[in-house]
Structures are given as structure tokens and as C-alpha cells.
Amino acid sequence: AQKITQTQPGMFVQEKEAVTLDCTYDTSDPSYGLFWYKQPSSGEMIFLIYQGSYDQQNATEGRYSLNFQKARKSANLVISASQLGDSAMYFCAMRGGYQKVTFGTGTKLQVIP
């Protein structure tokens, strides 16, 4: 079984500051993928970043980076230089093997001017 835990229901960050959104996971699959999605108030699910369990380096995509600590089973999202447009719900998700994607409960991020 797969499990994703996001312990921060809500976060505030000052504009231009960096913020870390926490995510821990549990799976018995040796091969798995970890994802972060952004969901603005309009509702669509926007893919941000992907980390494969066998990837040697932490994934980065522009201002997004994934702090992957395999031994600790954590996959935290780091957003650098926050912008007002980053205010949204953020979901951590994972997929082990060929199983379905399992989502966490999400973290609502609000960027303060």
C-alpha cells in the first residue's frame, strides 16, 4: 500500500522568500515516482516536478526543487523567491510500480506581499 502524508494544512510565506512544503511517503515498491502538483483556485492540477526513486540527483524545475531524502522517505518541495502567483493548494503524490497515484491531503500556501 502507498501512503502520502502532508502535515502542513496551511503555510504563509513572504513574497521573494523561499518556502519548504513537507511531504513524507511510505511504499513497499522498490521503484516509485514522487510528484508535486499545484492547484490554483480555478481547480486545474498543474504538474510541477517529478522525482524517480532511482534518480541520483534531486529534481529541479526553475524555482521548484525537490529535496528527496530516500532513507527518511521524504520529498519536500522547495519554492525559491516566492511570488504572489504561487498562492495555491499544493499536493504531493506518489506512484509505486504500476499502481495508481496516491495524493496527500495538500498544503494551502499563501504568499504575502
Add this chain to the structure above:
Amino acid sequence: EPEVTQTPSHQVTQMGQEVILRCVPISNHLYFYWYRQILGQKVEFLVSFYNNEISEKSEIFDDQFSVERPDGSNFTLKIRSTKLEDSAMYFCASFNRGQKNTEAFFGQGTRLTVV
């Protein structure tokens, strides 16, 4: 970049009516999924589809729901007799084996409102 396309983006329907939500997965993908997100709540798995049949379904996916891949490209979710509590955002996803064999691609969602 390839993408999963869902139509319509928003559908309003009367309680008791049938609705069909449509998805065009990425062309060479083999695994297809539907998810549901009631407003403000968690994204919930509904059903997975592989090799032209359902491979897994959740408790939510009862007899009111069905899925089809009628023409080899579209992947549809049908709700036979909608209820108020079916109001939600519905997401389609497709996956594949490959170099990044655990990557997942989601559509932009269909917002279903049952009145």
C-alpha cells in the same frame, strides 16, 4: 509536450441525469485513471483501466459509474444518474512504461456541478 485533454471543462447537469466526461489520453499510454476531488477536499482515486478493462476501482466507483475506451483514443467516465454529491472536479490521467516509467500525466479536469 504531450498532454491529456479533458472535455468539457465545466458541466452543469440536473440531478438524475446521465453525464459523460471525456478524456483523450496521451497516444502511446496504456494505463488510464479517473480521479475525483470534491471542492476543498482530497483527490480521490476512482478507477484504473488497462488492456481495455478495469484493473482496480475504489468504493466510490459503484454501479452508477462506468468507464469505456470506445474508439481507442477517447477514455470516458459515465455517471448514469447523477446525485448532488457527485458535484466535484474529475481528473483523467494516463501513464506509460518507459524511461520514466512511473511518470503520471493529468488532464486539466472537468468541473461537474449537479443541481
